[in-house]
Amino acid sequence: MFSKIAVNNVKRSFRDYSIYFLTLTLAVCIFYSFNSIESQNAILELNKNPIFHDSLNKLITGTSIFVSFVLGGLIIYANNFLIKKRKKELGIYMTLGMPKRKISKILLFETFLIGLVSLIVGILLGILVSQGLSLLVANILGVNLNHYQFIISLSAVIKSVVYFGIIYGLVMIFNQYTISKYKLIDMLHASKKNEEVKLKNAFISVLVFTLSVILLVTAYVRVLETGLDAANTELFITVIMGVFGTLFFFFSTSSFFIHVVKKNKKVYLKGINIFILRQINNKINTNFLSMTLICLMLFLTITLLFTAFDLKGTIDRSLEGNKEFDASAFLVVDNESEDPRENDIEEYLKDINFTFENNEKYAFYSEYKLSLTIEDLLSDYLSEQEQVDLVKDYLGGPMSAIKLSDYNSILEITGNESIQLSDDEVLVLSSYDNITDALPEFMENEDSIQIEDKEYTIKNDVAIEKNIKANLDSDFFYLVIPDNFDGDLELESTNFNVIYDERYFDESEERFSTLFNDMWDNKYRDVSPALVIGNTLNQIKDRQNGMAAMVVFIGLFLGLIFIISSAAVMALQQLSDASESLGRYKALKRIGVTERMINKAILKQSFIYFFAPLSLAIVHSIVGIIALNDIFSFHYESIIVSTLFLGIIYGVYFYSTYVGVKNVVKNGNS
Amino acid sequence: MGPSGSGKTTLLNCISTIDTVTTGRIVINKKDITNLKIKALEEFRSKELGFIFQDFNLLDTLTAYENIALALTIQNMAIKEIDKRIQQVAKKLEINEMLNKYPFQLSGGQKQRVASARAIVTEPSLILADEPTGALDSKSSRLLLDSFEKLNREFNSTILMVTHDSFTASYANRILFIKDGRIFNELIRGNDTRKEFFNKIMEVVTLLGGDVDNVL
Ligand SMILES: Nc1ncnc2c1ncn2[C@@H]1O[C@H](COP(=O)(O)OP(=O)(O)OP(=O)(O)O)[C@@H](O)[C@H]1O
Ligand SMILES: [Mg+2]
Numbered sequence: 001m002f003s004k005i006a007v008n009n010v011k012r013s014f015r016d017y018s019i020y021f022l023t024l025t026l027a028v029c030i031f032y033s034f035n036s037i038e039s040q041n042a043i044l045e046l047n048k049n050p051i052f053h054d055s056l057n058k059l060i061t062g063t064s065i066f067v068s069f070v071l072g073g074l075i076i077y078a079n080n081f082l083i084k085k086r087k088k089e090l091g092i093y094m095t096l097g098m099p100k101r102k103i104s105k106i107l108l109f110e111t112f113l114i115g116l117v118s119l120i121v122g123i124l125l126g127i128l129v130s131q132g133l134s135l136l137v138a139n140i141l142g143v144n145l146n147h148y149q150f151i152i153s154l155s156a157v158i159k160s161v162v163y164f165g166i167i168y169g170l171v172m173i174f175n176q177y178t179i180s181k182y183k184l185i186d187m188l189h190a191s192k193k194n195e196e197v198k199l200k201n202a203f204i205s206v207l208v209f210t211l212s213v214i215l216l217v218t219a220y221v222r223v224l225e226t227g228l229d230a231a232n233t234e235l236f237i238t239v240i241m242g243v244f245g246t247l248f249f250f251f252s253t254s255s256f257f258i259h260v261v262k263k264n265k266k267v268y269l270k271g272i273n274i275f276i277l278r279q280i281n282n283k284i285n286t287n288f289l290s291m292t293l294i295c296l297m298l299f300l301t302i303t304l305l306f307t308a309f310d311l312k313g314t315i316d317r318s319l320e321g322n323k324e325f326d327a328s329a330f331l332v333v334d335n336e337s338e339d340p341r342e343n344d345i346e347e348y349l350k351d352i353n354f355t356f357e358n359n360e361k362y363a364f365y366s367e368y369k370l371s372l373t374i375e376d377l378l379s380d381y382l383s384e385q386e387q388v389d390l391v392k393d394y395l396g397g398p399m400s401a402i403k404l405s406d407y408n409s410i411l412e413i414t415g416n417e418s419i420q421l422s423d424d425e426v427l428v429l430s431s432y433d434n435i436t437d438a439l440p441e442f443m444e445n446e447d448s449i450q451i452e453d454k455e456y457t458i459k460n461d462v463a464i465e466k467n468i469k470a471n472l473d474s475d476f477f478y479l480v481i482p483d484n485f486d487g488d489l490e491l492e493s494t495n496f497n498v499i500y501d502e503r504y505f506d507e508s509e510e511r512f513s514t515l516f517n518d519m520w521d522n523k524y525r526d527v528s529p530a531l532v533i534g535n536t537l538n539q540i541k542d543r544q545n546g547m548a549a550m551v552v553f554i555g556l557f558l559g560l561i562f563i564i565s566s567a568a569v570m571a572l573q574q575l576s577d578a579s580e581s582l583g584r585y586k587a588l589k590r591i592g593v594t595e596r597m598i599n600k601a602i603l604k605q606s607f608i609y610f611f612a613p614l615s616l617a618i619v620h621s622i623v624g625i626i627a628l629n630d631i632f633s634f635h636y637e638s639i640i641v642s643t644l645f646l647g648i649i650y651g652v653y654f655y656s657t658y659v660g661v662k663n664v665v666k667n668g669n670s
Numbered sequence: 671m672g673p674s675g676s677g678k679t680t681l682l683n684c685i686s687t688i689d690t691v692t693t694g695r696i697v698i699n700k701k702d703i704t705n706l707k708i709k710a711l712e713e714f715r716s717k718e719l720g721f722i723f724q725d726f727n728l729l730d731t732l733t734a735y736e737n738i739a740l741a742l743t744i745q746n747m748a749i750k751e752i753d754k755r756i757q758q759v760a761k762k763l764e765i766n767e768m769l770n771k772y773p774f775q776l777s778g779g780q781k782q783r784v785a786s787a788r789a790i791v792t793e794p795s796l797i798l799a800d801e802p803t804g805a806l807d808s809k810s811s812r813l814l815l816d817s818f819e820k821l822n823r824e825f826n827s828t829i830l831m832v833t834h835d836s837f838t839a840s841y842a843n844r845i846l847f848i849k850d851g852r853i854f855n856e857l858i859r860g861n862d863t864r865k866e867f868f869n870k871i872m873e874v875v876t877l878l879g880g881d882v883d884n885v886l
Contacts, residue, residue, distance in 0.1 A: 265749045274740055278731040587727045591788065592716040593744055 006109040019575060019656055020078050021118055023568040024164075026649070027071050027561070028122025032160045033130040034557045035064060036153035037137065056550055063554055064163065067561050072167045074565045079111070079171050081572045083178055085579060090179070100179060107175050115168035123160055127152055137549060205255035208248050215245030220623045242620070243296065249616065250291040254284040272593055275584070276601050280608050283577055290573065291613050294566040298617035298646075301562040303624045305642035308555025311548060324414055325497040326505075327512040328469040329519075329534025330367075333491045342530045345494040351528045354515060359501035360508055361413040365406030365468070367478075367495060369398040371488040372451050374477055381438035381445075390436070400492065401479040402468065410468055413499050419480075426456045427480035430463040439463055449479075452487045469497055470537045512536050556645070563646055567653035570610055571660070578602075578661040582668040599662055606658045614650065671832075671839055671871075672848035673878060678832040681848070682798050685830070686719055687711050699795050716745050720789030720827070722799035726781045728773045734784045735769040741788045759787045762824065763817050779810025783817060790821055797821075799831040803838050815841045836875055840868040847874055854878070 010017065038057060093103050131150065219241040226234050258281050261268050268274065284291060331345040341347045346364055349355070356362050375387050375396045382390065390396040407427075408418040421427065426449060432439040443463055449456050467476050500508035516534040518524065524532075585598060672678050683689035685696055687703060695704045703714055720741075721727070728737050735756060742752045760766040763783045773781055782802055789797050799818075803811040819841060821827050833839050841864070847855040855874055859867045 269739060269743050269749050269752050271743055271746070272740060274732060274736045274743065275729065278729075278736070282731055584729050584731065587729055588740075590723065590727050591721060591741060591744075592712070592719070594712050597744065 003109055006106050006113060009106070010110055010113055017082070017114065019568065019571045019653070019660060020082060021114060022652070022656060023078060023564060024075065024114065024118035025122040025125065026564050027075075028119055028160055028164055029126040029129055030557065030560050030564070031064070031067065031071075031163065032123050032126030032153075032156050033133050034553060035060060035159050036126070036130045036151065036156035037133070037553060038153070038155070056546070056553075059550055059554060060557075063557055064159070067557065068163045068167065070561055070565060072170060074568060075167055076171055076174055078568060078572055079175065080178070081576050083107075083175060085576060087182070090182075104176050104179050107179060108172055111168060111172050111175060115164065115171075119161065119164055123157055126156075126160070130156075136552075202255070202259050205252045205259065208252035209256035212245050212248030212252060215241050215248065219245055223623060223627045243292075246295055246616065246620075247288070247292045250284060250288040250295070250613075253612070254281040257281075272588065272597055272601055275588065276604050279581065279584075279601075279605055283573070283605075283609060284612065287573055290569060294569060295613035295617045295620070297562050297566050298614055299620040299624065301559045301566075302617060302621040302642060302646065303628070304555045304562075305559040305645060306621070306625055307628060308552045308559070309641050311551050323537065324467070324499075325470040325537065326500045326508065327498040327516075327534060327536040328495060329516065329532055330469070330493040330495040331530050331532045333493055334530075335490065341528060343491065343494060345496055345530075345532060348528050348530050348532055349496075352524045356498070357504070357508065357511075359504050361499040361501075362496055363406075363409040363413045364494070364496045365402055365410060367492045368401045368403075368481075368489045369492050370401050370451060370479070372399050372449075373397055374399055377449065378436075378438045378442050381441045382436070386436060386438065395432070395475060395477075398490075399477065399479055401481045401485075401489070403483050403485070404480055405483050407468070407480045410497060413497065421459060421480065421482050423482050423484060424454070424456050425459045425482065427459050428463045429466055429468070429476065429478040429480060431465055431467070431475050432463065432477055454487065456481075469495060470535060470540060509536055509538055513539055559642075560645065560649065563649045566613070567610075567650055570613075571653050571657040574606060574609060574657045575660050575664065578664040579668065582665065585665045585668070595666075598665060602661050602665065603658055606654060606661060610650070610654045610657070671834065671836075671845060671875070672854070676848045677851040678848055679800055680851070682800055682830070682832060685796070686721065686798055687715055716741075717792065718795050720792060720794040720797040722782070722785055722789045722797065722802045724801040724804040726773070726778075726785045726805070728781055728785055728788075730773050733770050733772055734765065734776065737773070737784060738769075738788045738791050741792050745792065755791050756787075759791045762820060763787050777810065778806050779813055782806060782810070782814050786814065786817060786821070790825060790827055793825065793827075795828065797827050797829045799829060801832050801834065803833065803835060808837075811835075811838060836868060836871045839871050840864050845871065847878060849878065 037060060090103055090107075093106075094100070130153070134151065219238050222234065222238040222241070226238070258277055261273075261277060268277070329345065331343065331348055333343045337343060341351060373396060375382065375390055377399065379387070387396070404419070404421050411418055419427070428443065430439060440462065443458070443461065447458055449458060468478065498508070498512065512534070513536050516536065516539065519532050519534060588598060589595075680689060684691050685698070685703075687706075691704055695702050697703070698718060701714075703711070706714060728734075729740070732740065738756050738759070739752055742755065747755075756769070757766065760769055763786060765780065765783050765787060768776060768780060768784075773784070776784065782805075786802070789799075803814060806814060815838060818829055818831075822829055831838070831842065839845055843859045845857040846853055847857075855877075857867075857870055857874065862870070
């Protein structure tokens with residue numbers, strides 16, 4: 001009997017529940033999709049790399065826990081709205097003689113029912129969405145999915161059920177507590193208390209609004225000037241200014257706006273604009289705190305999505321120039337030690353019994369450090385700030401050098417002509433053209449380098465952009481020095497580069513990736529104490545792609561959850577406000593306002609209410625992204641993808657709110 | 671006038687086109703409103719009719735001025751005209767001092783005068799008032815009724831008012847008594863003083879049985 005009441009209630013009040021249900025389902029769907037990542041084909045390909053696998057799992061678990069806190073809060077908040085809305089209905093049950101215990105039971109069953117349905121629908125939807133996600137992943141990771149497979153991740157299903165089970169459990173407990181505290185009289189007279197408009201004074205509203213604009217503009221200027229350096233305390237002050245600017249903005253904007261619009265009689269005295277303006281003023285003014293939170297959350301989301309997608313683009317491009325060698329390794333030289341076995345990578349390979357195959361082209365070389373630093377070399381062309389930045393970004397320091405014969409052996413395996421240098425000539429190899437104008441200016445104006453007391457002619461006119469190893473770090477600066485260079489030289493590392501034969505590519509890749517993984521796991525430490533680190537080009541790519549993938553996942557995951565949360569909170573506020581404003585809509589109808597006009601008013605209100613925080617968030621984001629631009633360089637795809645996600649979810653909530661409010665107003669009147 | 675449940679509100683609802691009649695016709699200003707199209711109905715309602723309600727029906731979020739303006743703006747009236755008309759009615763009903771106040775800052779009588787201003791600002795040919803003095807004390811009632819009289823005289827507005835109160839009724843020129851949905855009696859004031867008219871009303875009310883308690 002009670003279950004029947006509960007089922008009927010859920011069915012009947014589906015209108016009230018629709019936003020709640022939408023939120024729960026979307027939350028489950030997203031939660032499932034992201035947790036199913038581990039069993040995606042594309043990821044399975046990458047799982048050969050144990051480091052990547054572990055960190056991805058840890059990251060997703062950590063994020064999931066954080067997300068379930070956010071969702072838990074959101075669901076309890078949403079549920080609270082529903083209970084409030086139904087106070088009267090529950091009160092009537094009580095007057096009919098139904099004991100509280102049984103009402104609790106009905107509520108319990110209702111929560112359970114909604115939880116169950118949303119969980120099932122959410123997981124089903126998630127299974128669909130995760131297939132699309134799988135394709136996105138494959139694309140990010142550059143993995144070819146030649147055998148596409150429909151995947152259902154059991155572990156993700158279990159995880160979703162457990163996490164959401166706990167959340168729903170909490171909601172049930174919360175409901176029981178709320179019900180037990182209600183008094184019958186309050187429930188029957190769950191009257192709409194008129195929310196007091198907090199800011200009515202025109203002068204103060206203009207003052208606060210001006211203050212908020214000043215704060216925001218100052219914050220924008222500051223962040224654009226100093227950039228986003230988290231270590232900088234200035235940034236903290238800027239953030240505080242931004243937060244308070246936003247807060248003041250929402251506190252005053254609607255009052256300020258009303259005073260402005262009032263002056264424009266054409267807008268003010270048209271249709272029921274007077275009513276719409278007052279409604280919005282009322283709403284924004286009473287909910288300015290949540291508006292601020294939502295605006296900041298949206299700001300975070302937009303920036304997050306944007307950066308996530310863009311980081312991927314940045315990584316894609318950084319991989320482009322790095323393809324000459326299929327694998328490289330280096331031994332970190334210990335200058336305290338005299339033992340060649342510890343400092344020569346060739347000896348090291350002998351020690352661990354590794355030999356190159358005949359089809360593999362390889363070259364050994366040594367890297368030295370000069371006494372000259374990069375800052376000193378370019379000092380005439382760098383401003384003081386640039387010098388500081390160079391050191392800070394690890395682009396400065398003592399110059400690296402390799403000897404001509406080593407360089408020629410590298411040129412030989414890459415199939416280039418060898419090069420001649422006389423005793424007083426050097427070559428400049430660098431990618432710094434892309435980083436600073438100082439290098440090209442230097443190359444143009446100087447034709448010699450002074451190292452210690454000796455003058456060396458620079459043989460090339462522009463820096464040669466040819467890295468001498470497969471390396472994660474794409475920035476390099478080397479000098480090629482004559483073999484009989486007699487200045488100060490400190491051996492830094494001994495290295496080798498390998499180029500595979502196309503025909504035996506897979507075998508070679510397998511050999512070297514195994515070797516490097518074993519070295520990383522310290523398998524040869526008891527054979528030789530030397531520290532050797534190596535990467536194949538594929539390993540580098542996978543790692544970078546893996547990192548891009550992780551950033552995109554986490555960015556998307558958090559971003560989507562944030563959007564849902566903010567949209568849901570706004571939708572619920574709108575709906576509850578609609579039932580509180582029922583009397584006003586009724587009054588409008590009685591003085592002859594048509595339904596068409598009322599629907600239009602509802603649309604306008606929902607639109608302004610939804611898009612006020614979004615607009616400010618977009619302005620914030622544009623500034624934030626420009627500031628970030630110092631770190632990443634952006635491309636347009638990221639804008640499209642992030643707007644798409646934001647637009648769809650936000651749009652769905654906006655529309656369901658509009659329909660929901662319309663229904664409340666229509667049905668509350670008959 | 672008429673006992674509870676006799677059909678007074680229903681009659682007003684039919685005239686105001688909120689309700690539809692099953693038989694018969696309603697003719698206002700030589701226009702049969704019983705078979706108007708929706709668009710024409712909406713226009714008729716906003717142009718020809720004014721409403722005054724027992725519960726004032728003012729919007730709590732709007733100032734008195736805005737409440738009155740709303741009746742004009744929904745007709746898309748010219749902006750210049752709006753302010754002129756509001757000032758004019760406000761002066762007539764002596765509410766120009768309180769135009770910038772919100773309903774919660776006004777007394778019941780003041781609220782009803784604002785509501786009346788809203789009803790007549792569109793210069794309707796007929797004002798429908800369902801127990802407008804129901805929520806007012808006798809002093810406020812009298813003030814309101816005085817202003818109704820003024821409206822009737824100076825604006826030539828016809829006011830159709832439902833009331834249980836014989837004193838309120840004595841302000842009218844013509845009284846229809848309704849019982850069980852039918853017109854039961856009619857009184858016309860003619861040249862009677864209000865006192866004489868009041869006594870006549872009392873007689874009918876006693877005859878109808880009921881509502882006597884309301885008199886004093
Ligand atoms: N002419 C009629 N024919 C049929 N039913 C009618 C008629 N007039 C009124 N009724 C019905 O009588 C009921 C009461 O009518 P109404 O609300 O108009 O009474 P009232 O006079 O306004 O009462 P009160 O003084 O309590 O406000 C309504 O349900 C209405 O449908
Ligand atoms: Mg009635």
